[in-house]
Each structure stands twice: as C-alpha cells, then as structure tokens.
Amino acid sequence: MSPNLPSPTAAAARPLPPIFLSHGSPMTALEPGEAGPFWQVLAARVAALNDGRPPRAIIAVSGHTLTREPVLLAAARHPTVHDFYGFPPPLYELRYDAPGAPALAERVAGLLQDAGLPVHRVDEGGLDHGIWAPLRFIWPQADVPVLPLGFPPDWSPAQLYRLGQALAPLAADGVLVYGTGAMTHNLRLLSGPAGRPSIAAPERAESAAFRTWFAERSAAADWPALLDYRAQAPHAVLMHPTDEHLLPFYVAAGAADRGDGAPPARRLHDSVTYGCLGMDAYAFGPDAAAPA
Template identity: 65%
Template sequence: MNTHHTAFPPLYVSHGSPMTALEPGAAGAFWQRLGPALQARFGTPKAILAVSAHSLTREPVLLGAARHEAVYDFGGFPDALYQLRYDVDGAPALAQRVAGLLRDAGLPIHLSPEGGLDHGIWTPLRSMFPGANVPVLPLAWPPGWAPERLQALGAALAPLAAEGVLILGSGSITHNLRLFAAGRGEIDQPEYPESAAFRQWFQQHTEAGDHAQLATWRTQAPHAVHMHPTDEHLLPFFVAAGAGGLSHPGLRLHESVTYGHLGMDAYAFGPGAAELQAALA
C-alpha cells in the first residue's frame, strides 16, 4: 500500500523576535532545513497562504497584490535589520480561489489589492525559501475569533493543501513581551518553568489529537495568561490545525526557547505531518 501523501501539511511556526532574521539560532537553523525538507518530500509549493499574528483585521482580508515586499513593523532594532529584504510575487489568482472557499463555508472575506509581508511572514520565509521563488498570499484575520471559529476557517482552507498550496500559520507558542523587562535579556538564558509547562501541555494535547481540549487553552493550559497576556500569537495555530483536519493529531517538528520565555516551537498537521517529521529527523 502506498502510504505517501502529496498534500502539503499545514504548518504553525513560532517566528520569535525580529532579530531572528539576523541571529537565526536554533529556530532559524530549523527553518533552513524545513524548506528543503518540504520540497524534497512534497515538491515546491505553488504558493504559500500565510496567516500571521501581525496581520489583524476585523474580518478576514486577503492581500491580493501581485508583488510583496518586507514590512518593518517594529522599532528600536539595529539598522542592519531594516536593510534585509524579501521581495516576492503575490498570488492574485489564488486570492480568488480562497475567497470562494471561505464564502462557500459561510465565512466573511474581503479582497484587497494591497501588499506587504509583516515580519511574522518574511522572517521565517527568508530561511525556508531564501530564493523568494514561491508566491505568497497573506490572509489577515480577526483576533477576536474563538479557537473553534479559527479551526473552521482552517477547515475551509483545507482543499488548498492538495492543490500545491502551503498553509503557514505564524505566531509564537509563548509570547509575553513584558518578561523581557523582568529578565536578563540573554538569548540563551534558562527557560522559565511556566514556559516549559505551557509548551509541554500544548505538545501533549496536540500529539494526542485533542483539538477540543486545545480550544479551551485559555482556561485549561498551565500559566496561560502569563504566557499569553493576549491571544493573537497563539491563534494561528488553530487555523493550521483546522486546515490539517481535526481527525488528525498534530506533530511537533521543532522546540526551542529564546530569552527563557519566548518559545520557538513548530507544528505540522494533517496526513503528511509524520512524513515531514521523518524527513527532518
């Protein structure tokens, strides 16, 4: 029996600090292996549908520009960071396809001719696809939507995976920037126990396929409020999980932590997740 899958497994990656683009660390090294592993096992994506914690709107909006550039949506970093570029084609035709899928699912969707990639998108893509040879379609989304509705959004996008589209959710598995003021500011300092407990809870429930429990993370996960004072960096996880199909468990592809509390974990979903995990091993 042929057990190989051709559909791209939807991904959730933690993009971390913008400085990861200059100081890749363990997560950056993982991204550099992730892109080639995807291409070796599944081929080069026809396009990437990107759902980032930094592109937020009241209702879903597709940024359907024909061309995108990196947006420097941050301040106070070294000048070298603002010199980095990621110029890549957009995917206007795919925007029409995605809009149709979401409308068929009864979800609101708007199309915009505007472009631009926030750092949650271009930072990992510079390492995953450094040749900028894969078109990108950003999908801005409402951070007020509950995990269950974001899972439904992902489920509506699921057919794209078999059409050669890589669905990429980008956020951070833990994200409390206030802890930078409390910490020593060392990128490799030991992990806070609260961060470790939260990440372990997410891994256990994800790999058990307990998507209903994951949706209750705000009240059930240990140290949830401490690790995520606001939700937006975790919520792209649920879009990727929904796109992979809630009948499938997710698999953690990478785990690391910077500054003791900023988790850099990455997950894959859907039938092809195990093959990607094996390809990366």
C-alpha cells in the same frame, strides 16, 4: 491565472501538511538561534512531499496581520514590511520582496464564502516580519508566491479552526498553509530591573509547562482541550496575555481537517529564546511527521 502562480502539474503529489512556526523576536531574522537550522532544512522536507518542488503558493496567516474580518492581501508583489522599531540598523536593511498570488486569492475567497465566512479581497500587499523572518531562511530566493490572510484577533480558537477548515482543499494542489506566531509570547517578561534576559537564558518554568502541555495534547489530537487552551493549559494567560500570536496555530490545524476525524499534530521543533519566547514548530494532518 496570475503569471506569478505556477499551474498545477499532473504529478500526484501528497497533500502538503499545514505548518505553524513560531517566529520569535524580529532579531531572529538575523540571529535565528536553534530554529535557524530547522528552518533551513524545512524547504527540502516540504519539497519531498511535493514531487521535489516548492509549494505552488503559501497562504500566510500571521499574528501581526490582524483585521476586523478575514482579508486577503492580493497584491501581485509584496514589499518587505519592517513593522518594528528600536532594533539594529542591519535588520532594517533586510529585504524579502516576494511575488503575490492574485489568482489564488480569488479561489480562497470562494472557499471562505462557501463556508459561510466573511472575506474581503484587497489589491494591496506587504509581508510583516512574522511572515518573512522565517521564510528568508526556508526559501531565501523569495520566489514562492505568498498570499497573506489577515484574521480577526477576537475570533475564538474554534472559529479560526473553522476558517482553516475552509482552506483544506488547497493542500492537494500544492498550496502550503503557513501559520506564524509564537508558542509563548509575553513581551512583559523581557523587561525588568535586570533588563532584557540573554537570548540563551534558561527557560522559565511556566513557559516549559505551557509548551509541554501543548505538545502532549497535540500528540494526543486532543482538540477539545487545545481549543479550550486558555482555561485548561497551565499558565495560559501569563504566556499569552493576548493570544493573537497563538491563534494562527488553529488556522493551520483546521486546514488539515478534511472531515475524516481530528487531525494529528506533530511538534517538529522545540526551542526557546530569552527564557520565555517559545520557538516551537508544528505540522498537522496525516503527513504531519514527514517534515520532522
């Protein structure tokens, strides 16, 4: 067992509900806006489900770590990756160098193989800003082991839901499945003749309609509609010209499916930045409401 990965205890913790967090612009690492206070209390709410402890480890599925087939980044330690350019210098000075989870990578690889899914394990690491920007507010000490799982952006929501299903057994061991992306993500809307809108700009009607549809279908556990969101959700293509930032939602949702019916989904946080970047957060499964 990796020295960075705490051993399971005999305490009867409740399975941790998988979560999806919208990480927004890289600037949220410095200016988190309305999402900041939510992120700052999320650690305590997760600990309340885990006998007062943080997660044993975090499996991070980010819209910025994209691979041709699923890849586990099994390094013993992850450096901070500043995968952006043109931002203020203080943003590049931030560090979130977290421990890795090599031993957990072996188990995850086995679960994916048992599910008939391809998987690769590499002894390399690094946390993209989609992973570390929220985590620096949730667990600021960077002391919870992280296992990034790269995913193929050309897989459908149903395929990624199935990928998440393979991870479902981990929740009972205190492992948190963490999807990070954006509920709405069209960076073209941030540029125009008037320049970038302010961070507090009024929300576009199309963004509000899309986010409301997702919240309503999630509350109803309407997975046939959610999995077909690109055809059924209002303004889906405008809000996601490419959908890599929404796809981690489906991995997290699938990780709550233990074969006993469609998992409930609960929107935990609801805000928007720049008028079109949704910062919504969701949890999945029977305890989805607990972190709210």
